[in-house]
Amino acid sequence: MKRNHILLGVLALGTLFSSCTFLDKMPDSRTELNRADKIERLLVTAYPTLMPMGFVEHRTDNVEDNGPKFEDSNLENHEGFYWESNSGTDWDTETNFWSTCYDAIMTANQALESIEELGSPRELEHSRGEALLCRAYTHFLMVNVFAQAYNGRTSQRDIGIPYFLTPEKSIKEQAKRLSVAEVYAQIERDLQAGMPLIDDERYVQPMYHFTTRAAKAFATQFYCYYEKWDKAKKYADEVLGTGAVAGIRDVAAYSRFTNVLEVTLAYIDPRSISNIMLQTTRSLWGRGLRHVRFAHSGRIAQNETYRSGGGWGHSLVHYDLLYGGAERIFTPKLTEIFEITNIAAQTGQPHIVAMPFDVDKVLLWRAEARVMLKDYDGAAADLSAWYLSKGGRAGDVATITKAYSTEVTNDTTEEEREVIEKRLKTIAKPLHPKFDLEAGTQTLMMQAVLHARRVLTVHEGTRWDDIKRFGIEITHTPADGKAMVLRVDDHRRALQIPASIRNAGMQGNPGY
Template sequence: MKKYIIQASVLALSAMALTGCDDFLDTMPDNRATLNNEEKITKMLVSAYPDNEYLYVAELMSDNTDDIGGPQNPYTHRWAEEIYAWKEETETRNSSTERFWSASYGCIAAANEVLQALDKIGELSPTLKECKGEALLCRAYNHFMLANMFCQAYTKNAASHLGLPYMEASESELVPQYERGNLADFYGKIEKDLTEGLKLIGDSHYSVPKYHFNVSAAYAFAARFYLYTENWGEVVKMANRVFGSDPRPMLRDWKALGSLALDHDIVSNAFVNASSNANLLLHTAVSEAGLIYGAGYSGGSLACRFNHCSYTSENEDMEATNIFGGSTEFYLSPASYSASNYNKVVWFKLPYMMEYLDIVAQTGYFRTVYPAFTSEELLLNRAEAYVMLKEYDKAAADLTTWMQNMTKSTKVLTPQVVSDFYNKAKYCYSDGAGIESALKKHLNPAFEIDDEGSIQENMLQCVLGFRRLETMHLGLRWFDVKRYGIEIPRRQMNAQGRPVLKTDVLTKNDPRRAIQIPLRVRDAGLEANPR
């Protein structure tokens, strides 16, 4: 297989993004040599969690976002225009795909430094065994998220798709050689790290477990991994390790959230509170997502032209008539904002705060906190696995638990109740122009499901609809779009907020479902994604 020459600074070593080449070569060997005790190793593992997020890019690319006003909207931004249109980005921001690539490989480099240091220590204390488990899980997770952004969705034919370089060792040379390999092998390496990490992970040495791969977060990651790789039985096993016999004590207290004043700061900070059982793993990131999905005009030009608009909300998700009723059934009400060239409906999930570089000049970085894994997502992942196993009563029980927790509905879902409701619902884009919204989307997964209108397909519509609500603004809808081959038309909204023009469509086999590899990485020799 062809070899590719990649600059280490581009692919794996995060320090090079912040310092000059000479500084890096001067200091890194000394830093590696000092990883010789528990305190230093646990501190190093803090660097194995990404400081840049994927969720805003994923939201822009998904069907959660529409074009409000088109090119005539003066409140726009070129970077957002490119991401929304599934084009290659020509500039970078803190939420850009290039920053996420660099941050993720930087985290992998930190995990590899820890693993290399632990190999040199030899006999490991209980704490260092847990650190090894954490490092393996961080390495697996960062590779997993890179694959979901920059590769096609996993299928049984993954060996025919491009993977990415899997970094299993620290680099000591400036121009190491890498090859992309195939996606099946790439996922095989993720699973190896994941399974080894699960054997070692523990919570005893964490001061704030929710910001690390604690045991529950590790099994939630495993459940998502096996869901995306179509290993339905393992999804159930991993979820059961977290929930035990009853998932309800692990779920978010939506009733309490709904009792708070509908204020962005108050609600969003409560949503990401580390004391919530629902938040299994929290990340911090340099990001404007808290502004974009915040109150009023916050987010400026980034938030105005492209956002989750009222038409989509009223017809597809947050404010649509659903199996539990309408939006008034939610404990936490959506917040809606509309003005000229501006329209968005949001839930206050993502806080924003300023990291000041100059307190006098009031300059610095916007940051946010977001849950990488939640118990509600885990519950819906288990529900999907049950549907694929055709254990419909168990799936309906999980869906009922989720629904009765997030909404005031007391309805009990059964396979027949779900099937009756979704058989009456319309599919999106069934009008002549192919732009009108409805509750259901046509599903085109690479794995086999029963025909449209079947109990299985209707149950999947319910799972995907609930998960879209659960993960709104958190980026995971994009991965469901990829896994299920959901087609998305790009459409412009008029002054009344209704779709009037289709400008593009993402087909089920569209190569743009895999984000293009960053330009500077390709310039260094790594193979591009097909276009």
């Protein structure tokens, strides 16, 4: 599909989706949870209704300043680009994210408490499992925003977040912030306790819940972040199998579509074998990522993401499903879905349907695990499967690592030096993780994994996690100022606890 064939179909979204099931909401029957069906309905609201993409994506190297000729009208984009805390409190902000996550955790805790009060009947084991997974997942999202990345060297000392285990009614002064290591240990306890209890048959709309497969996909991501790559590979194998991987997203098939809406619906189709779990959020990010001043530009696409060369060869031709001009390029996977709540007034709520877990993501998490376990051929096979699905070429360890090599020798030509200098600023930025990563093949294969994941998750905010986890320094250059560098140990990699929460007595992050 050519870019000039993508037409705006957003105006039709309100009518089309005003009664769609994935925007349905269940009543909060929290005050009288005396039956299994009430607890099941309550758990629909135990998933956070906001993802951090709307306030972390612009903190990454996926965007640049296109200059003052474009309107600087999105405050979250501006503040993110300058690595500042959000001054607002609504929509896609740190404050709203904390609030929605806290609400989700309290809902999960209320369900767990009510199950216990009912005597933990066997018929509610699956609900207990779902509640534990929701609690683990939401704390996982929060700790990766408001704390430094987990690592085995400093996380016993690094300040994390509270881990809420009871259905509190409000933030209390005694809500103690645990260390990052303590938070991760509790996430693991909830994850391991919850996974065996899940019963996929109990879900009416399984794609919007923690099914067994979704739980294992989450476990794959969690154990990559937890530096337990053997466990990450174990769970990835259980999701993907050990043979040819089915369900890698076939973006070439999207070429038959003629507008933004159709591409979006293909990405979030609950019937797609590519999707593992979908998550409905209340968000304006579908508008925010289209702003031009601070944007994923044509230059970045050409040199670092969609159209850059890499382990896949010259380009990923099937990924050229883009909309926009040279200053702003995006894949329409996160188009806003507007839910009309007042038909007469044509007013309602904007939503984004996020894809926290799909086959592509699990495949690249497994590739990461294989690199860390030094199974380089296995990692090359996973990467090659992904490359081929996006129009690239397959590669072996030698050809993939060559694409990211920055070694300079006495025989290096001036032309090769220029290529290396460019790589160091674009697709092979130096890695400084706080875990052991050997120079040579291991580092180069990890660069390949990070590059593929960066392309895969553009607009989704998870590049921020990789920047933190792998100690990647990035530079933002305002059009009217000098370059700014986010150093490896910069305190701004852990976003500040919202002011309202600090005012209620919670300890803030140091350095702000």
